[in-house]
Amino acid sequence: MTTKAEFFAGIRDQMRKTSGLFPASVTTRPEHPAAEVETIRRELAERWPETLETFRAEFERVGGVFDRVAALDEVPAVVARIARECLARELVAWHAGALGADLVSALGARGLAVHEMPADETAAVERERLRAIAARADLGLTGADLAIAETGTLVLVSGAGRPRSTSLLPPYHIAVFDRTALVESLRQVGVFLEAWHRDAAPPGTGAVINFITGPSRTADIELTLTRGVHGPKEVHAIFVERGIRG
Numbered sequence: 388m389t390t391k392a393e394f395f396a397g398i399r400d401q402m403r404k405t406s407g408l409f410p411a412s413v414t415t416r417p418e419h420p421a422a423e424v425e426t427i428r429r430e431l432a433e434r435w436p437e438t439l440e441t442f443r444a445e446f447e448r449v450g451g452v453f454d455r456v457a458a459l460d461e462v463p464a465v466v467a468r469i470a471r472e473c474l475a476r477e478l479v480a481w482h483a484g485a486l487g488a489d490l491v492s493a494l495g496a497r498g499l500a501v502h503e504m505p506a507d508e509t510a511a512v513e514r515e516r517l518r519a520i521a522a523r524a525d526l527g528l529t530g531a532d533l534a535i536a537e538t539g540t541l542v543l544v545s546g547a548g549r550p551r552s553t554s555l556l557p558p559y560h561i562a563v564f565d566r567t568a569l570v571e572s573l574r575q576v577g578v579f580l581e582a583w584h585r586d587a588a589p590p591g592t593g594a595v596i597n598f599i600t601g602p603s604r605t606a607d608i609e610l611t612l613t614r615g616v617h618g619p620k621e622v623h624a625i626f627v628e629r630g631i632r633g
Contacts, residue, residue, distance in 0.1 A: 414574055420581035427575050428567075435566045438536045439626065442569065445539030449601030452623045459627050462563055463493035466528065469623055470499055473559050475525030482506045482548030485591070486530050486563065487631040499526075506548045518552050527557035527619070530631070531564035532590045533579060534624070536571045541599040541624065544583075546591025554597060560619040562599075565630045 389397075417423045431438060443453045454465050470478070477500045483489040484506055494501045502520050509517065521527065529549065533542035541562050545551040554560050570576055580596075583589035602622050 414577065417578050417581055420578050420585055423578045424582045427570065427578065431566070431569055431571070435569055438569050438571055439566070441536040441571070442534050442539060443626075445536065446601075446624055447539070449539050450622070451539060451601050452621065453626070454623065455626045455628065457627075458629045459488050459631055460493075462488075462625055462627065463490055463497055465625055466490075466494060466526070466561055467497040467499065469559065469561060470497075470526060473525060473621070475559060476500055477524045478502070478526040478528055479521045479524040479553055479557060480504065480528040481530060481553055485546070485548035486528070488563075490528070494528075504548055504550055504553060508547045514550075517550065518556070521550070521552040521556040524557045525559060527553040527555075527560045529554050529560070529562050531562040531568050531624070533570050533576055534564050534568045535573060535576060536569065538573065538600055541597075541622070542576065543597045543599065544589055544591035545593030545595040545597070546589075547593075549591050549593070551593070551595050551597055554599065554619070558619055559621045559623070560599070561623040561625065563625045563627060563631065565627045567630070 443455075446453050452469075456462060456465060466478070470476070476498075478494060479502045480486060480491065480494075482504045483491065485504075491501050491503050502524065504517065505513075529543060531541045532544050534540070535542065541564075543549070543551070543554055543562070554562070570579065599622060602620050
């Protein structure tokens with residue numbers, strides 16, 4: 388039987404053989420996370436273009452597809468283009484309040500069958516029905532609560548109007564975000580998590596926080612890599628320059 392010490396020693400040995408890893412270290416929990424979040428946001432207001440470029444490079448490196456638009460009203464055209472490329476007709480979306488914008492009418496006008504998630508918590512039977520809709524949909528449209536530059540990762544908090552099924556069940560996931568979601572590092576994410584759960588309400592009230600780094604990948608015993616077995620086979624990110632909530 389492998390001991391705990393042997394298990395972690397094996398991980399460290401494998402990591403030493405892998406090139407290109409950024410250094411990791413233990414950090415202390417912030418005493419005043421809300422204040423530190425404000426400091427992070429203030430600093431990123433000055434250097435968000437560089438942070439966004441790092442996110443784009445890392446997001447594409449892990450297999451994501453990145454788009455950038457000037458304003459929110461350009462998003463439906465990008466979503467429609469992705470739908471055409473994927474031969475998709477049916478889309479499930481977070482509720483407008485969770486997404487930060489009402490895109491349903493514009494997407495419907497472009498020929499997509501759009502199912503918007505309800506704003507409030509639902510009974511178990513209704514949750515099953517909504518899950519079935521998400522499972523058959525071609526596209527899942529969500530926001531992103533955080534976008535981590537150093538890993539190209541999208542962070543989504545579940546809750547009413549923003550079920551995790553929207554990003555996990557359809558084969559194509561599209562996340563829309565602006566500069567307010569950008570952070571530079573996993574360390575900064577830890578500060579946001581502390582602030583959400585200590586000093587302020589989190590973006591969602593669900594039990595799950597998803598960290599999405601590129602499309603789903605699964606390898607069998609022969610190391611044959613397959614996309615989309617346990618999640619979307621394509622992940623798209625649309626950055627809105629002038630902001631989502633104004």
